[in-house]
Amino acid sequence: MPNPDPTKSNLPRLELHIPEPPSRPGEEVTFAHVNRGEAGAVRRPDIAVHESEVRDLPYELIRVLDDDDKAVGPWDPKLAPETLIKGLRAMMLTRAFDDRLFRAHRQGKTSFYMKSTGEEAIAAAQSMALDKGDMFFPTYRASAWLHARNYPLTTMCNQIFSNAEDPLAGKQLPILFSARDYDFYSISGNLGVRFVHAVGWAMASAYKNDTKISLAYVGDGTTAEGDFHEAMTFAAAYRAPTILCVTNNQYAISSFAGFAAPERLPFAAKALAYGFPGIKVDGNDFLAVWGATQWAAERARTNNGPTLIEFYTYRAEGHSTSDDPSAYRPKDEAAHWPLGDPVDRLKKHLIVLGAWDEDKHTALEAELKEQVKVAVKEAEAVGTLGQSKPPIEEMFEDVFAEKDWRLKEQERDLKARRAAREGGAA
Amino acid sequence: MNMIQALNSALDVMMERDPDVLVFGEDVGYFGGVFRVTEGLQKKHGLTRCFDAPLTEGGIIGAAIGMGAYGLKPVPEIQFADYILPAYDQLVSEAARLRYRSNGEFCAPVTVRTPYGGGIFGGQTHSQSPEAIFAHVTGLKTVIPSNPYDAKGLLIASIECDDPVIFLEPKRLYNGPFYGRPDEELKTWDKSGLASADVPTGHYEVPLGRASIVREGSEVTVLAYGTMVHVAEAGIRDSGVDAELIDLRSIVPLDIDAITASVRKTGRCVILHEASRFGGFGGELSALVQERCFDHLRSPIQRIAGYDMPYPHAFEWDYFPGPIRLAEALQSAVEYR
Numbered sequence: 001m002p003n004p005d006p007t008k009s010n011l012p013r014l015e016l017h018i019p020e021p022p023s024r025p026g027e028e029v030t031f032a033h034v035n036r037g038e039a040g041a042v043r044r045p046d047i048a049v050h051e052s053e054v055r056d057l058p059y060e061l062i063r064v065l066d067d068d069d070k071a072v073g074p075w076d077p078k079l080a081p082e083t084l085i086k087g088l089r090a091m092m093l094t095r096a097f098d099d100r101l102f103r104a105h106r107q108g109k110t111s112f113y114m115k116s117t118g119e120e121a122i123a124a125a126q127s128m129a130l131d132k133g134d135m136f137f138p139t140y141r142a143s144a145w146l147h148a149r150n151y152p153l154t155t156m157c158n159q160i161f162s163n164a165e166d167p168l169a170g171k172q173l174p175i176l177f178s179a180r181d182y183d184f185y186s187i188s189g190n191l192g193v194r195f196v197h198a199v200g201w202a203m204a205s206a207y208k209n210d211t212k213i214s215l216a217y218v219g220d221g222t223t224a225e226g227d228f229h230e231a232m233t234f235a236a237a238y239r240a241p242t243i244l245c246v247t248n249n250q251y252a253i254s255s256f257a258g259f260a261a262p263e264r265l266p267f268a269a270k271a272l273a274y275g276f277p278g279i280k281v282d283g284n285d286f287l288a289v290w291g292a293t294q295w296a297a298e299r300a301r302t303n304n305g306p307t308l309i310e311f312y313t314y315r316a317e318g319h320s321t322s323d324d325p326s327a328y329r330p331k332d333e334a335a336h337w338p339l340g341d342p343v344d345r346l347k348k349h350l351i352v353l354g355a356w357d358e359d360k361h362t363a364l365e366a367e368l369k370e371q372v373k374v375a376v377k378e379a380e381a382v383g384t385l386g387q388s389k390p391p392i393e394e395m396f397e398d399v400f401a402e403k404d405w406r407l408k409e410q411e412r413d414l415k416a417r418r419a420a421r422e423g424g425a426a
Numbered sequence: 427m428n429m430i431q432a433l434n435s436a437l438d439v440m441m442e443r444d445p446d447v448l449v450f451g452e453d454v455g456y457f458g459g460v461f462r463v464t465e466g467l468q469k470k471h472g473l474t475r476c477f478d479a480p481l482t483e484g485g486i487i488g489a490a491i492g493m494g495a496y497g498l499k500p501v502p503e504i505q506f507a508d509y510i511l512p513a514y515d516q517l518v519s520e521a522a523r524l525r526y527r528s529n530g531e532f533c534a535p536v537t538v539r540t541p542y543g544g545g546i547f548g549g550q551t552h553s554q555s556p557e558a559i560f561a562h563v564t565g566l567k568t569v570i571p572s573n574p575y576d577a578k579g580l581l582i583a584s585i586e587c588d589d590p591v592i593f594l595e596p597k598r599l600y601n602g603p604f605y606g607r608p609d610e611e612l613k614t615w616d617k618s619g620l621a622s623a624d625v626p627t628g629h630y631e632v633p634l635g636r637a638s639i640v641r642e643g644s645e646v647t648v649l650a651y652g653t654m655v656h657v658a659e660a661g662i663r664d665s666g667v668d669a670e671l672i673d674l675r676s677i678v679p680l681d682i683d684a685i686t687a688s689v690r691k692t693g694r695c696v697i698l699h700e701a702s703r704f705g706g707f708g709g710e711l712s713a714l715v716q717e718r719c720f721d722h723l724r725s726p727i728q729r730i731a732g733y734d735m736p737y738p739h740a741f742e743w744d745y746f747p748g749p750i751r752l753a754e755a756l757q758s759a760v761e762y763r
Contacts, residue, residue, distance in 0.1 A: 135496075168529040178528035185495065186528035190519045196485055197520070200492025200500075207448065207474055207498065214492075226512070230485030237480055398530045399564055401588040404635065404679040 019258035025326060029336040036338055039066035040073020047299045051275050058268035058278040061312060064287035069348040075291035081355035087128055087286050088346050088356075089364065090148035091120035095343060096368040097147065100376055101160055105321045109384035110160050112174045116141045118284070118316030118334065119249055121342035124148045125289035126215060130297060137185045137198035137216035140175055141247065149182050153372060157379030162389070165382050169394035192218050192227035195244065199234045202242035202300070213241040213300040221252020223267055224260045232308070236274040239305035243296040246308070247283065249315035254328040271308035283311030284342040287349070312339070392418070427625040428615040430600045432574035433463045433539070436581040437501065439629050441471045444499060447585060449476040451486055451503030460505060461541055461600060483513035487538065491521050494534040499585055507542035507594060508551045521590035522565030537584045537591045543653050543700055544737055544746055545598030553737040555652075555701035560592045561677050561710065567591040569634060569676040572599065572655035574615050574625045576675060579632025587634060596652040606657035606748040635679030639688070643670035646694035646759050649685060649711055651677065654698045654747070661698075661752030667760050677707055685711070686718045693724040694759045698752055703731035725762035728755045
């Protein structure tokens, strides 16, 4: 590059830094930058700890399951095997559901789908660890929350197919669920916005002297949005009873996490600037997710305020059905993720406990596959995308609490046109 | 009561009646707001009912949406409407659509109060009229009072309503009516003698979506809201034309029946607003009148509005659509052939 100003030739030339991921397609996979630490090694502070005493925590990785599949250390929530099996089931169901519905998309039965593959432990463990009535402000990779709470699979498929029995009446993109009865807030496609809602919701709960807390997700990429910082500021100022989570799955579509934070800075460390604890947790470790959530929930419930949790994980599949990850990362990168697969790790732990075996696992896999198949068939009978639709009147409902004259006139107009068409007039 | 006191009274009444109503925003708590609208509320209702917020409009509205989803009735303040844009995404993508996208499972009953409009030498960042950008977003209601009585009744109706409301307060009218002549002495509502300045202390509602006929007339219909209602009164007096003046009070919901009835009667329509003309709400009003009253029209619909530029500080009175421009429009409307 020629020097643009020869009169300043004695000054050093500036260079623009563009972050680059450790490996690209065709290159050898490297996760040398991942500091796995040691399972069980990170201390578990008292829930009332002052933030100034835990400023090292974001730089450690909280793990419970060790490389021998045993649960170790102070963050082990010491759950009963039955609870662990329920968790395993929720994760396996999520995976079976994702596989089937992803194929349904490829068959043209829906317009869009997003899988949670590799991240199932996070929403599954948190769904089970939190109480009924606590409100979850999810992203689109959190359907394990609903699976863990036995949300009807057929209803889920109806939403994905936008058919006549879609619980959201055809108003929302597939998988952007809303399930108030399951403490699952309406998902917005605008990333980050609901992080602030979660804080407001928690403030309202505190204002009402209620006992409920809120939980919210953003992805690593979304930490760059203003909403993230607005939520953190509000949560800190009002000591909101909330758990704010960054699910760092290494990618924002194709942009690796280094674009949202300096490569060596854990997202959990962003909490330091706001004066409340940030912890970094192995998101592929069901027990670590549970243990960390329990700690943060106890802090929230005892008026000790918010916690930022970075769940360190890996998005094993593409961002969505519209994404081809082999175009920007090595094909076999997922297999090299140094913190393993969450389903596999919990399965092995249960086997070590003597509460599970390969036969049971295979049988459960088959059972879940069948359940999903049945649900998809039921929903298909109602109709896939375009085959059946919710009643057209629904389109005009819920814009406002009550329709104004514009909506009434437009609905009347649309109905008249349809009637004319059906009568052969148009 | 002036408009500030009337708004304060509305908040006070609602906070007294409903413990789920809470007020927050920049400087609104201890200090009582830069325009003093929330004065005394924290002292009377407590620290958790009326409190200060960080300087983040997006955070204020986002948190209010979460509170609304929980079941509260938050009334956040954005200090100037000019500063609402950092919260625009939360208002448009979230507040306006939460009910729709969740098929009624969640809603955001948030009333966003914000002073707007010119006439105070506030320059670009303290003078704008952003109503059109909200009116276009279905799911939001946009309310604009023009006098203390309406301000209180409309604010109460807004808080009681389960939809998100943008409540635009014409700050030039906070202390008294304004007839669009900068050389005129500042009038106070108390001394104005206007019936509308008599504000009851208790609870009452002015329903949303109901326009008021400020002045009956036979020759031309003038549509206005906010500060422009008073400018219109002056312009009509100056013109000598027998004009009917309609104060829309809310533009969403819009009282289409009052508008069409009046234009069908007078056969002429002049629209007056303070915001820039191009793409302004006057365009929507004009289209609606044309669609519904075409056979009754005896002259082209006219729009008198701010010029299409950022609010120019030194040229405020040249930019501001004043009574002279309206009077000329009214005369040309009745003389049209």
